[in-house]
Structure formats: structure tokens, C-alpha cells
Amino acid sequence: MSEIEIRNSLSEPLSSQVLERLEGLVDPELEQGLVSAGMVRALALDGRCLQVGLLTPYPCQSQYRDLVMTLTNRLSDLPEIDEVECEIGLAVPSIQAGSLAPIPNIRNVIAVSSGKGGVGKSTTAVNLALALAAEGARVGVLDADIYGPSVPIMLGCTDFRPTSTDGKTMEPAYAHGIAAMSMGFMVTEDNATVWRGPMAAGALVQLVNETRWPELDYLVVDMPPGTGDIQLTLSQKIPVSGAVVVTTPQEIATADARKGITMFNKVNIPVLGIVENMSYHLCSQCGSKEHPFGTGGGLATANRYNVPLLGELPLNVAVREHVDSGNPSVVAEPDGDISAAYRAIARKTAASLLHRSEPQDLAIEITME
Structure with missing residues (x-):
């Protein structure tokens, strides 16, 4: 993160002590002190109350x-301070x-990809989008799986049909606090999209550019599996900031995941990390942890390509039930383990997006009353 000027009205001795202690607080994801990470934006003293303004990136x-x-x-143990207020x-x-x-x-x-189908990529993409929103971001999701769009079902908006207010752009659907667009909104449930690769890739570009997106911090793109025309078009036509690769632990899945990582490397899209899905199963009767698809495949792949292992998700019937009902786990059980x-x-x-890319300058101040 670039150096950011702090709006600081403290005396020099007190300022030095406060900044030293704030730098000693290390953000667990950025792996930097709060000052080095550019998160400290304002310091003020109101009587004996220290006011701290933070911005998280x-x-x-x-x-x-x-x-x-x-x-x-x-x-609070500094002699000049009796109280701390933090915004x-x-x-x-x-x-x-x-x-x-x-x-x-x-x-x-952010593109969410997998080398092969059946590893839970769409479920991961939708829950990732909802989790980013739950953590405070403005989020949209684009269903780029032209042949098998599943986002409408997962978000519970299968009856939505896009409309246009200006005759040029389409309004996205809104579900569970996020914006969504999918080819599934254009076709009926029983109809198949029978297009050659270039036609499907062109449709993807249209979906992105002709949707009237609201202000978004992140657009999560649910990619089709594989490394074909749509994936190449995305890298050539859409400004992808980074990619997440989803796999399961077994070799047949991680082998295809490695191909996906190689593809993103070739087209200069940073791989933000790997999500290992169906990593383990907890027995509902005895609580024992079982690994029906083996162990360690996601971690081994992450280590081989020097990317983070973002997380390991369980094989759990509730995850499937939630997306089938249009209420993914993040909204169905917001306080649950999943x-x-x-x-x-x-x-x-x-955080990996910040680690692996250079952010543009962001001129935002925090105001403290």
C-alpha cells in the first residue's frame, strides 16, 4: 500500500506513542501494521478521549x-488517555x-474458475459474492456459464426478466443484497443455449457491457469450467483484477485446476488463491472428520504455484439444499460455521487482490465529529 498522510492533531510525543502502538497491531490478512497498511487516517484528542479514524482497504x-x-x-493505558473512540x-x-x-x-x-465441472464452482462463486457483501462491500455477480447458468436458481430469482429504462442497457436482478446478471434470465428453464464458442463468448461480453451495474466494489464472475473460448475472451475483453480457482482434493480435479492456473498466468491475470471444496465430511452422528476425496490436493497445488490456499470447505448436504432453495449458506445460516x-x-x-496487484490511488477521507 502506498504511504498515506494521516490527519493528526495530537502533540508530537503523544502522536509518536499512538502511532507506534497502532503499527504494532498487525492486520491478519494484509500482514502489516495498521499504519504501514494505510489504515490509520485520522487521530484527534477531545479532552482525554482519543479519537481514531480507520479505513480498511x-x-x-x-x-x-x-x-x-x-x-x-x-x-487506553497511555497517561493522557482515559477513553478511546474508534470509527x-x-x-x-x-x-x-x-x-x-x-x-x-x-x-x-474477480473471476471464479475451475478446471473441470462438478467441483462446486458456482456454489463457491455465489457464496463468495454474498460473503463479500456480508463483510461490507458492494457486490455483483455475473453468471458467465452461458451453457449451464445456475445463478438464477441459487439466488432464487428464476422469474426475473431484464428490462431497460434507456433502451441501451439492461437492469440487473437484485437478490440478498447483491446485483446479478445471467443468461439464465434470457431463456426459459427448459431451453438449452445452443451456440458455438465465439457466439457464447460474444454473449458474455454483451452481458458485462450492456448491464446497468450499480456502483460495485467487486463483480464476481462465475466462469464456465475449462479453458476454452469464454475464458480467453474474458481475459482479452474484460479487465479482470484476479482469479480464484476452485478444486476438490483428488488428483483428477487438481490436475485440471493446475491447467486453469497456467491459463491465467499466460494471460497475465493474477491468481488470488485456491479454494478446496468438499475437503472433508463431518459425520452427523459421531462428529468424526472423513476425507472421501483424499487430502492435501488443494494445498499441494497452492504451494506448487506459490498462491494462497484461501480455505477448505466441507462436503455438507446443507450447502446443496441452501443453493437449491435460492438461499445460499451465507444468507440461510449467517451465524453458522459454513x-x-x-x-x-x-x-x-x-486481501490477496491487494497483495498481488498495485491499487490505484483512492482519495477518501474519514470524517470525525
Whole structure:
């Protein structure tokens, strides 16, 4: 992160002590002190009350409470301070994506891909989008699986049909607090999309550019499986900020995941990390952990390509039931363990985007009354 000027009205001795202690608080995802990470934006003293203004560059709303408690404990024993007030905001920077022009209203595009079908890519993409939103970001999801669009079912909006207010762009659907667009909104449930590769790729570009997206911090793109025309078109026509690769632990899946990573490397799209889906199963009767698809495949692949393992998700019938009903796990059981796992993956994904790319300058100030 680039150096950011802090609006600081403290005396020099007190300022040095406060900044030293804030730098000693290391953000778990950015792996930097709060000052080095550019998160400290304002310091002020109102009587004996220290006011701290923070801006996080990635969504982590569920961590705010613990951060404030830790920060308060670290600063409240200074002689000049009896009380600490902390205000936290979110300012997601836009990530440079090569020479392609940005999509209007969209700061970052994250592609969710898999080398083969059946590994839970769409389920992961939808829950990742909802988890980013749950952590405080403005999020949209694009269903780029032209041949087998599943996002309408997963978000419970199969009856939606796009309309246009200006005759040029389509309005997206809105479900569970996120915007969504899919080829599934254009065709009936029983109809198949019978197109050759270039036609499907062209349709994808139209879906992206002709949707009237609201202001979004992240557009999560659910890619079709494989490494064909649609994947290449996405890299050549859409300013993708980074990619997440989903796999299961067994060799046949990780072998295809490695091909996907190689493809993204060739087209200069940073791989933000790997999600290992169906990693294990917890027995509902005895609680024992079983690994029906083997162990370690996701981690081994992550280590081989020097990318993070963003998380390991269980094989759980509730995950399937939730997306089939149009209420994915993050919204169906927001306080459950599976939702917590998706939210952790969301935080790591957003932080990895900052680690692996150079953010544009973001001129946002935090105002303290």
C-alpha cells in the first residue's frame, strides 16, 4: 500500500506513542501494521478521549469489534488517555487490470474458475459474492456459464426478466443484497443455449457491457469450467483484477485446476488463491472428520504455484439444499460455521487482490465529529 498522510492533531510525543502502538497491531490478512497498511487516517484528542479514524482497504466488517477492543486495550493505558473512540470505514481501491478500460461503476472484477465441472464452482462463486457483501462491500455477480447458468436458481430469482429504462442497457436482478446478471434470465428453464464458442463468448461480453451495474466494489464472475473460448475472451475483453480457482482434493480435479492456473498466468491475470471444496465430511452422528476425496490436493497445488490456499470447505448436504432453495449458506445460516468459512475466504480473497496487484490511488477521507 502506498504511504498515506494521516490527519493528526495530537502533540508530537503523544502522536509518536499512538502511532507506534497502532503499527504494532498487525492486520491478519494484509500482514502489516495498521499504519504501514494505510489504515490509520485520522487521530484527534477531545479532552482525554482519543479519537481514531480507520479505513480498511478490504471488507472485514465481522472483524471490527475485535479490532476495536484490541486497539482500545493497547491505547487506553497511555497517561493522557482515559477513553478511546474508534470509527472504521471501508474504502476498496480499484486494481489495475492491464491496459483494458475499466467497466463503468465497477472497481474490481474477480473471476471464479475451475478446471473441470462438478467441483462446486458456482456454489463457491455465489457464496463468495454474498460473503463479500456480508463483510461490507458492494457486490455483483455475473453468471458467465452461458451453457449451464445456475445463478438464477441459487439466488432464487428464476422469474426475473431484464428490462431497460434507456433502451441501451439492461437492469440487473437484485437478490440478498447483491446485483446479478445471467443468461439464465434470457431463456426459459427448459431451453438449452445452443451456440458455438465465439457466439457464447460474444454473449458474455454483451452481458458485462450492456448491464446497468450499480456502483460495485467487486463483480464476481462465475466462469464456465475449462479453458476454452469464454475464458480467453474474458481475459482479452474484460479487465479482470484476479482469479480464484476452485478444486476438490483428488488428483483428477487438481490436475485440471493446475491447467486453469497456467491459463491465467499466460494471460497475465493474477491468481488470488485456491479454494478446496468438499475437503472433508463431518459425520452427523459421531462428529468424526472423513476425507472421501483424499487430502492435501488443494494445498499441494497452492504451494506448487506459490498462491494462497484461501480455505477448505466441507462436503455438507446443507450447502446443496441452501443453493437449491435460492438461499445460499451465507444468507440461510449467517451465524453458522459454513458461513464463517465463506466469510474468511472472502476476506482472504480481497486481501490477496491487494497483495498481488498495485491499487490505484483512492482519495477518501474519514470524517470525525
